[in-house]
Amino acid sequence: MSPILSVQDLQVTFDVRRPGSWPWTPPRKLHAVGSVSFDLAPGECLGVVGESGSGKSTLARAIVGTVPSSGGKILWEGQDLAAMDSTKRRTHRRDVQMIFQDPLAALNPRMPVGEIIAEPLITHEPNTPRAEVKKRVAALMERVGLLPNLINRYPHEFSGGQCQRIGIARALILKPKLVICDEPVSALDVSVQAQVVNLLMELQRDMGLSMIFIAHDLSVVKHISDKIVVMYLGRVMEQADARALTTVPEHPYTQALISSVPIPDPRREKARKRPVLEGELPSPLSPPSGCVFRTRCPKAQPSCAGDRPAMIDLGSGHRVACPYHEAQQVLAAAI
Amino acid sequence: MVYPDKAVMEGVAQATGMAEVKGRSLWSDAVTRYSRNRAAVIGLVVLIAIILFSLFGGFFAAWSNEEIDWGRMGNIAATGAPSFENGHYFGLDDLGRDMYARTVQGTRISILVGLVGSFVAVVVGTLYGAVSGYFGGRTDQIMMRTVDILMSIPFMFVLILLLVIFGRSIGMLFVGIGLISWLDMSRIVRGQTLTIKNKEFVEAAIATGVKPMRIVLRHIVPNLLGIVVVYATLLIPGLIITESFISFLGLGVQEPSTSLGALISKGASQMQYGVIWQLGFPLFFFLVTLFAFFFVGDGLRDALDPKDR
Numbered sequence: 001m002s003p004i005l006s007v008q009d010l011q012v013t014f015d016v017r018r019p020g021s022w023p024w025t026p027p028r029k030l031h032a033v034g035s036v037s038f039d040l041a042p043g044e045c046l047g048v049v050g051e052s053g054s055g056k057s058t059l060a061r062a063i064v065g066t067v068p069s070s071g072g073k074i075l076w077e078g079q080d081l082a083a084m085d086s087t088k089r090r091t092h093r094r095d096v097q098m099i100f101q102d103p104l105a106a107l108n109p110r111m112p113v114g115e116i117i118a119e120p121l122i123t124h125e126p127n128t129p130r131a132e133v134k135k136r137v138a139a140l141m142e143r144v145g146l147l148p149n150l151i152n153r154y155p156h157e158f159s160g161g162q163c164q165r166i167g168i169a170r171a172l173i174l175k176p177k178l179v180i181c182d183e184p185v186s187a188l189d190v191s192v193q194a195q196v197v198n199l200l201m202e203l204q205r206d207m208g209l210s211m212i213f214i215a216h217d218l219s220v221v222k223h224i225s226d227k228i229v230v231m232y233l234g235r236v237m238e239q240a241d242a243r244a245l246t247t248v249p250e251h252p253y254t255q256a257l258i259s260s261v262p263i264p265d266p267r268r269e270k271a272r273k274r275p276v277l278e279g280e281l282p283s284p285l286s287p288p289s290g291c292v293f294r295t296r297c298p299k300a301q302p303s304c305a306g307d308r309p310a311m312i313d314l315g316s317g318h319r320v321a322c323p324y325h326e327a328q329q330v331l332a333a334a335i
Numbered sequence: 336m337v338y339p340d341k342a343v344m345e346g347v348a349q350a351t352g353m354a355e356v357k358g359r360s361l362w363s364d365a366v367t368r369y370s371r372n373r374a375a376v377i378g379l380v381v382l383i384a385i386i387l388f389s390l391f392g393g394f395f396a397a398w399s400n401e402e403i404d405w406g407r408m409g410n411i412a413a414t415g416a417p418s419f420e421n422g423h424y425f426g427l428d429d430l431g432r433d434m435y436a437r438t439v440q441g442t443r444i445s446i447l448v449g450l451v452g453s454f455v456a457v458v459v460g461t462l463y464g465a466v467s468g469y470f471g472g473r474t475d476q477i478m479m480r481t482v483d484i485l486m487s488i489p490f491m492f493v494l495i496l497l498l499v500i501f502g503r504s505i506g507m508l509f510v511g512i513g514l515i516s517w518l519d520m521s522r523i524v525r526g527q528t529l530t531i532k533n534k535e536f537v538e539a540a541i542a543t544g545v546k547p548m549r550i551v552l553r554h555i556v557p558n559l560l561g562i563v564v565v566y567a568t569l570l571i572p573g574l575i576i577t578e579s580f581i582s583f584l585g586l587g588v589q590e591p592s593t594s595l596g597a598l599i600s601k602g603a604s605q606m607q608y609g610v611i612w613q614l615g616f617p618l619f620f621f622l623v624t625l626f627a628f629f630f631v632g633d634g635l636r637d638a639l640d641p642k643d644r
Contacts, residue, residue: 064542093544106535110557112358120543153358170539 003039004077004177004210005063010036011071012055012062012234016285030284032058034234035072038227042177045204045211047225047242049218049257053281055234056214057101060180063212064098065089094124097171101183103163107155114151117141117169124174140169144199161192165199172203178210185220197224219261222246227317230254233284233292236311240318250314250325252299253277291322299324365561368638375634382627385620389443397422398433400440401591407431412609417616426612428598429605434616437593442620444505444594448512448578449571449628455513457567460520465555467521468528469547479525482518490515491581498586505588508581512574523566524559531558561639568632572625579621595621 011034015027033055040046048056061067063074065081074081076092084092097120100106107116117137121128138148144165155163164184171179181200185193201224204211215221221228222242229239230253238251249255256277263269279296282288288295294304301324311319369375398404404423407414408431415427417434425434467478494511501507531537532555540550579596581587588594595617602614 061538066538066541090544093542096542098539098542100535100539102535106539108536108540108554108558109361111553112360119540119545123543123545123549149355150358152355154360156361157358167539170543 002078003075004042005040006075006078007039007063007072008037008075009072010059010062010069010074012058012067013070028285031287032234032284033062036229036231036234036236037072038229038236038239040178040210040212042210043204043208044227045213045225047221047228048212048214048231049216049221049228050231051216051281053233053284054231055284056216056231057182058234059231060098060182060212060214064096064180065093090124094120094174095177097174097176097179099164099167099171099179099181099184102187103160103167104155106167107163109155112152112154113141113146113158113166116155116166117173120170120174136173137169140173141166144169144172144203145195159192160188161196164188164192164196168196168199168203172207175207176209178212179204180212180214182214183216184213186215186217193220200224217261218246218257230257233281233287235292235308236319236321237293238318238320238322240314240320241316244316244318248327250318250320250327251322252297252324253293256298293322299326365635365638369634372634372637374630375637378627378630378634381623382631385442385624385627386446388620389439389446392439392442393436396433396436396439397424398436400432400436400593402433403431404433405431415610417612425616426610428601428613429610434613437598438595438616438620441593441595441598441617442624444588444592445575445578445596445621446571446624448508448594449575451509452512452516452574453567453570456516456520456570457563458517459513460517461524461556461559461563463517464521464524464526465528465551465559468525469532469551469555471529471532475525479522482521485515486518494581495584495586498581503586503589505592508578508587512577516570516574520563520566520570523562527559527562528555531555565632565636565639568628568635572628575621575625575628595624 012032014030014032016030017025017027021027036055036059038046048059050056058067062069069082076084076096079088081089081092107113111119114134114137117140118133121133121136134151138151141148141151146162146165146169150158155166158166164187167184184200185196188196197220200211200213203209211224213221213224222245225242227239228242228245230237230245230251232253237253238245238249240250245254246258249258259272260276263272277296282292282295288305290303290305290307291297291300291309294300297304299322309321309323311321312323312325313319314325393400404415404421404427407421407427411427411429411431415423415431417424417426423433423435425438428434428437463478463482467475494508494515497511498507537550537554540554545553575595578587578594579599582594582596583600585600588597598617599614599621602610602617605613
């Protein structure tokens with residue numbers, strides 16, 4: 001099956017000016033995303049994990065088109081996003097919708113939820129009769145588990161989980177092909193997280209959506225994704241099938257991430273030896289030379305500071321960016 | 336468990352038949368909060384009373400604002416004091432005209448100046464600031480530097496020149512005040528827009544493909560209106576003072592029209608002849624109007640921005 005979305009060697013760079021610098025001094029480059037590649041098949045869910053500041057959200061925004069990419073290609077149904085004219089771009093906007101991290105901040109506080117959910121519909125099909133719009137909004141609200149008679153309420157009258165459902169309804173009203181979820185559950189408490197994740201999975205299955213699911217919690221991502229990309233400081237460390245990545249992680253960073261997930265059994269949790277990552281994420285303005293992870297890597301060698309490690313293909317879609325990779329069996333029950 | 340489960344879905348199906356719940360917008364919350372603020376409510380009542388007075392006070396006047404009471408004209412200090420018997424409720428002015436009718440007329444002009452000025456500020460300033468802030472970059476630079484330049488021109492000097500060159504008329508005064516009143520507003524609005532445009536709901540709208548101008552009008556401006564309303568209310572008394580000052584200098588409204596500033600100016604110059612009512616009544620309405628506007632503005636600020644209290 002041909003991929004619906006194909007990201008090839010994507011790079012996103014931001015110009016950073018020091019406050020008070022002269023207009024003619026060249027700005028410093030911040031490489032938020034450096035050479036990310038993946039394919040996404042229709043109906044598939046890709047998980048993206050990494051700690052804060054690893055460029056996950058920037059990647060999402062580059063695919064949606066709110067942040068310009070500075071290198072590489074994003075192919076949407078085989079067409080380069082950067083080369084699209086405005087009409088094609090509009091249909092792309094229609095087919096790719098986004099769900100945001102902070103459920104309340106993503107909703108305009110001055111609009112009733114009915115209008116919020118209807119906005120994409122009104123934007124792309126301005127001639128839809130009002131009764132029809134209302135009917136579709138009500139049906140969708142019901143679908144995501146909201147009472148349709150709350151259509152005139154305002155966002156501040158809802159709880160966080162309900163707000164996220166409103167955000168999901170807004171993303172789905174145009175029946176998009178791809179939904180990008182930017183940490184949709186990080187701001188919710190655990191029981192609500194499960195509800196929202198299950199709702200998303202169910203909707204994905206029923207509507208045949210492709211999905212990119214971004215999170216920093218590997219256990220959530222594993223639950224929902226078919227494939228997982230692990231990012232660190234804007235670079236891909238490892239990508240593989242969800243199962244392979246969580247059972248036999250090759251990259252030291254992935255191993256550290258997995259070991260940081262607690263086991264819900266105190267005895268086994270106590271008996272487990274876990275390598276804890278030390279130090280902080282380096283500044284993306286001056287990333288370490290060579291492998292960006294080497295400053296915190298337990299297996300770092302002197303040669304890691306040299307060239308940027310190439311992606312090594314281990315077969316069946318498992319790729320890892322570490323020459324010293326070594327499969328480490330993790331407890332299957334760990335996550 | 337797959338959510339929503341069966342029981343929940345049944346509940347949803349049941350509730351589907353229910354009537355729509357009316358939402359409480361942030362505006363209706365603000366109205367509730369405003370009505371709990373006693374000083375602000377009193378301010379609003381006083382303000383409405385003054386506006387009614389300026390609009391309909393003329394119907395209760397025994398004398399029009401142009402008639403001259405020839406019988407009392409020669410001896411105003413002795414016979415022109417406020418009295419209900421001869422129909423001069425607020426006394427007579429130095430030319431024998433009824434002060435009540437004059438005060439009604441002056442209050443009307445002063446409030447009109449304030450309202451027109453702040454209306455221009457709200458419309459022009461909000462759109463200008465929101466567009467400048469939202470589009471950012473070079474557009475923002477050019478638009479804001481233009482405001483800087485306009486602000487650096489000594490306003491009073493230009494206004495006086497305008498009035499001297501084009502003749503002293505109330506229309507010219509409106510133009511002059513309208514020209515400057517939106518500058519501050521546009522800056523405040525731009526600053527607010529910069530914070531609002533980075534909110535996720537604006538990003539959601541961009542990602543959906545909503546057109547930029549529509550984002551400004553539907554997402555940015557409604558979220559700005561709180562601060563705009565507050566600033567506009569607090570701007571009105573400032574404009575009334577400006578107009579009064581210009582009229583006090585003798586450059587504002589011209590006879591036979593008048594404003595509170597012009598009346599106060601006249602009254603102040605006649606004070607020494609024992610006709611204190613000529614100063615007292617216009618001054619009273621001037622102060623009460625300003626106080627009412629300030630109280631209303633403060634009340635609105637508290638009501639619309641409960642976090643900053």
